[in-house]
Amino acid sequence: xxxxxxxxxxxxxxxxxxxxxxxxxxxxxxxxxxxxxxxxxxxxxxxxxxxxxxxxxxxxxxxxxxxxxxxxxxxxxxxxxxxxxxxxxxxxxxxxxxxxxxxxxxxxxxxxxxxxxxxxxxxxxxxxxxxxxxxxxxxxxxxxxxxxxxxxxxxxxxxxxxxxxxxxxxxxxxxxxxxxxxxxxxxxxxxxxxxxxxxxxxxxxxxxxxxxxxxxxxxxxx
Amino acid sequence: xxxxxxxxxxxxxxxxxxxxxxxxxxxxxxxxxxxxxxxxxxxxxxxxxxxxxxxxxxxxxxxxxxxxxxxxxxxxxxxxxxxxxxxxxxxxxxxxxxxxxxxxxxxxxxxxxxxxxxxxxxxxxxxxxxxxxxxxxxxxxxxxxxxxxxxxxxxxxxxxxxxxxxxxxxxxxxxxxxxxxxxxxxxxxxxxxxxxxxxxxxxxxxxxxxxxxxxxxxxxxx
DNA sequence: TCACTTTTCCGAATAGCGTTAGATTACGCG
DNA sequence: CGCGTAATCTAACGCTATTCGGAAAAGTGA
Numbered sequence: 446x447x448x449x450x451x452x453x454x455x456x457x458x459x460x461x462x463x464x465x466x467x468x469x470x471x472x473x474x475x476x477x478x479x480x481x482x483x484x485x486x487x488x489x490x491x492x493x494x495x496x497x498x499x500x501x502x503x504x505x506x507x508x509x510x511x512x513x514x515x516x517x518x519x520x521x522x523x524x525x526x527x528x529x530x531x532x533x534x535x536x537x538x539x540x541x542x543x544x545x546x547x548x549x550x551x552x553x554x555x556x557x558x559x560x561x562x563x564x565x566x567x568x569x570x571x572x573x574x575x576x577x578x579x580x581x582x583x584x585x586x587x588x589x590x591x592x593x594x595x596x597x598x599x600x601x602x603x604x605x606x607x608x609x610x611x612x613x614x615x616x617x618x619x620x621x622x623x624x625x626x627x628x629x630x631x632x633x634x635x636x637x638x639x640x641x642x643x644x645x646x647x648x649x650x651x652x653x654x655x656x657x658x659x660x661x662x663x664x665x666x667x
Numbered sequence: 668x669x670x671x672x673x674x675x676x677x678x679x680x681x682x683x684x685x686x687x688x689x690x691x692x693x694x695x696x697x698x699x700x701x702x703x704x705x706x707x708x709x710x711x712x713x714x715x716x717x718x719x720x721x722x723x724x725x726x727x728x729x730x731x732x733x734x735x736x737x738x739x740x741x742x743x744x745x746x747x748x749x750x751x752x753x754x755x756x757x758x759x760x761x762x763x764x765x766x767x768x769x770x771x772x773x774x775x776x777x778x779x780x781x782x783x784x785x786x787x788x789x790x791x792x793x794x795x796x797x798x799x800x801x802x803x804x805x806x807x808x809x810x811x812x813x814x815x816x817x818x819x820x821x822x823x824x825x826x827x828x829x830x831x832x833x834x835x836x837x838x839x840x841x842x843x844x845x846x847x848x849x850x851x852x853x854x855x856x857x858x859x860x861x862x863x864x865x866x867x868x869x870x871x872x873x874x875x876x877x878x879x880x881x882x883x884x885x886x887x888x889x
Numbered sequence: 890t891c892a893c894t895t896t897t898c899c900g901a902a903t904a905g906c907g908t909t910a911g912a913t914t915a916c917g918c919g
Numbered sequence: 920c921g922c923g924t925a926a927t928c929t930a931a932c933g934c935t936a937t938t939c940g941g942a943a944a945a946g947t948g949a
Binding site for chain 2: 925926927928929
Binding site: 466498500501504 | 896900
């Protein structure tokens with residue numbers, strides 16, 4: 446019974462180091478959350494899939510909540526990076542409004558387990574750690590500031606304040622995504638009852654807010 | 668040790684009949700859902716609070732999901748009744764728009780456990796039974812038709828279809844409520860960042876849609 | 890290569906969960 | 920009173936998260 450050392454997943458992993466195993470656990474955990482719902486994560490199931498027994502996972506995470514917390518932090522990080530990407534692409538141009546809304550929806554479609562953990566409360570008793578909340582608050586402020594800067598680069602025509610208009614944008618963004626996920630989770634963006642509404646909502650917002658390089662002297666960007 | 672027969676909660680209940688005990692179980696279950704989150708309901712905890720052992724609950728509900736399902740159905744019923752109340756109060760008058768949005772938010776504040784079960788997916792693996800889904804679809808159609816009738820009793824000025832405008836109303840309603848619950852669960856309606864936004868959003872909607880008894884000949888109702 | 894340390898893993902155990910089966914208790918009625 | 924039925928119990932199964940103590944493997948230095 447001399448098996449090659451690499452036939453055993455445990456032995457195979459031992460050589461890859463702590464960080465790699467951690468990553469594998471996180472990846473499998475996200476798989477389960479995607480398949481069964483974010484709140485249905487089970488450490489025993491994780492252990493089964495990575496070829497371990499459940500107690501061994503405690504070498505890598507001090508509890509199930511700590512695993513959730515790491516995934517939460519990771520999600521924040523990724524979302525923040527993607528927002529930065531959007532900024533590089535659109536600057537404060539008028540397409541940024543549509544792009545921001547559509548991106549939120551796309552993020553929810555592509556990483557439903559992250560979306561659930563970040564923007565819903567699917568796990569009873571789970572509160573992100575203070576460290577993760579710092580990241581989360583940072584993202585929130587960034588995000589608010591972005592939308593606000595965009596709005597200030599134009600003229601509000603509805604009598605609402607900049608902050609109120611910003612919050613309306615957030616409400617529409619989250620509402621559209623939540624309803625799309627609940628009613629047509631697999632529809633593509635631009636399609637389906639709520640997915641198709643995104644460009645219309647973006648257009649509608651321009652009834653209340655006129656985009657423009659400068660409220661006084663407007664020119665088409667060449 | 669001759670205790671009065673009524674000192675034992677089990678004996679006390681025996682005389683009250685099946686339906687009363689069922690109600691007590693439902694009530695306690697809703698308490699727990701409100702305290703710990705809708706997904707954190709535990710039959711053992713229910714049993715403890717009503718003075719039973721967990722298996723005894725299976726006399727009244729054939730499973731934990733069946734208990735969830737009954738609460739789901741109850742919530743639908745109640746929400747539907749409250750909508751009918753709104754109709755009696757406002758008819759198709761222009762205040763109905765604000766009242767409908769505010770009512771959704773108030774329902775979420777007053778019955779968070781029902782709101783979570785009806786409009787979120789807090790319990791992994793729980794799908795309402797077909798019977799409950801009939802009720803749910805009925806409510807959804809009712810609700811859609813109500814908003815649509817209100818919109819048709821006026822003029823849409825945004826280029827959107829009636830159905831699209833109706834969906835925008837739904838998006839705003841759900842988005843406002845979800846964000847209020849996540850960020851300021853205990854604020855009163857009309858107060859707080861999102862709670863205070865309700866009247867403004869209702870007003871904003873009238874930029875895209877003009878209310879009126881009749882688009883052609885408008886009169887004030889005496 | 891050998892001995893020693895550290896890291897990684899597992900087996901056993903605890904306490905809680907949902908659920909089932911079977912025995913037991915209490916009640917209403919003849 | 921005694922019988923039948925409805926309500927409740929205890930015991931058990933298999934699942935979960937978690938803790939502990941020890942085994943096993945990997946790494947380290949001579």
